[in-house]
Amino acid sequence: MTPQLFRLLMNMNKGISTKLLKMFCVLLTAISCSFTVHLSNAADVIDDEGTVVHLVKPAARIISLAPSLTEIIYAAGAGERLVGAVEYSDYPEEAKALPIIGRFDLLDLERILELQPDLIVAWKTGNPKASINRLRELGLTVYIAEPKSLASIPSHIERLSILAATESLAQKSTVAFKLKLDSLQKEFSSKTPVDTFYQVWNTPLITAGGIELINDIINLCGGNNIFSDIQLVAPKVSEEAVLVRNPMAIIASGMDIERPEWLDDWKRWPSIDAVKKNNLFFVPPELLQRHTPRALDGAEQMCRHIDTARSLLKN
Numbered sequence: 001m002t003p004q005l006f007r008l009l010m011n012m013n014k015g016i017s018t019k020l021l022k023m024f025c026v027l028l029t030a031i032s033c034s035f036t037v038h039l040s041n042a043a044d045v046i047d048d049e050g051t052v053v054h055l056v057k058p059a060a061r062i063i064s065l066a067p068s069l070t071e072i073i074y075a076a077g078a079g080e081r082l083v084g085a086v087e088y089s090d091y092p093e094e095a096k097a098l099p100i101i102g103r104f105d106l107l108d109l110e111r112i113l114e115l116q117p118d119l120i121v122a123w124k125t126g127n128p129k130a131s132i133n134r135l136r137e138l139g140l141t142v143y144i145a146e147p148k149s150l151a152s153i154p155s156h157i158e159r160l161s162i163l164a165a166t167e168s169l170a171q172k173s174t175v176a177f178k179l180k181l182d183s184l185q186k187e188f189s190s191k192t193p194v195d196t197f198y199q200v201w202n203t204p205l206i207t208a209g210g211i212e213l214i215n216d217i218i219n220l221c222g223g224n225n226i227f228s229d230i231q232l233v234a235p236k237v238s239e240e241a242v243l244v245r246n247p248m249a250i251i252a253s254g255m256d257i258e259r260p261e262w263l264d265d266w267k268r269w270p271s272i273d274a275v276k277k278n279n280l281f282f283v284p285p286e287l288l289q290r291h292t293p294r295a296l297d298g299a300e301q302m303c304r305h306i307d308t309a310r311s312l313l314k315n
Contacts, residue, residue: 047144067089071091087104099111121143157174190222250274251282263282264280
């Protein structure tokens with residue numbers, strides 16, 4: 001209680017006993033402190049839709065609607081608050097035990113409601129918009145994420161840690177990420193550019209456009225994404241287009257941790273520089289196609305591959 005308020009109360013009614021007035025002041029101070037604590041537990045962050053996400057107290061029951069977001073929540077120190085996640089939320093290991101609430105593109109709204117979340121972390125371009133709108137209509141708080149660059153990953157870790165009041169736990173993740181990102185930038189980003197083709201899949205032939213995390217990683221490595229001019233997510237391209245743009249390195253992902261057999265199909269085109277120099281590389285998709293701290297592990301592998309191709313440029 002402020003001295004001004006105390007003096008005001010003392011002058012209000014001199015008929016009130018000093019003991020009673022002091023009791024009233026103690027009560028009022030307690031209420032004031034309680035209100036201050038309540039405000040200090042409240043959290044506001046702005047999500048990737050530009051919406052202010054407000055919680056009156058830290059999130060205690062969180063649901064993740066994308067495997068990459070599940071990883072980010074763990075990195076934010078809030079993994080123990082997760083009560084549900086979508087299929088393929090398999091990292092870290094403890095995420096495999098979470099209740100499943102559907103696929104990222106097919107959510108089980110009834111199951112989500114049963115789990116009584118106080119925060120839902122959603123993927124803007126991956127989750128059905130109608131389902132997200134319905135969850136909001138039902139009074140649930142939704143944080144929308146759309147990480148498109150390496151720099152956006154620690155930003156989401158920080159924002160989600162604010163909502164869960166786990167900032168001290170998240171700091172270790174964000175500091176380590178930023179240090180490693182800075183190290184890779186210093187080592188690779190200013191080196192001689194290498195024309196690079198990143199292949200997501202073979203039938204249809206899918207690559208990475210200029211507005212994706214993969215493009216950001218190629219740039220980090222001092223590469224030049226030959227399809228960066230396509231402002232689409234996972235655009236389809238033709239073999240002829242790849243031949244014309246003639247990459248010096250071809251890097252593929254596939255569906256799992258094994259090198260896809262179709263990567264060697266490019267050997268049918270010996271005129272491509274990448275084939276001439278045997279620069280056909282593989283990086284596991286979960287290290288490059290998930291917007292998580294592990295993306296830097298994938299980035300380091302990609303940078304090494306591009307550097308191998310770079311060393312052969314003059315040969």
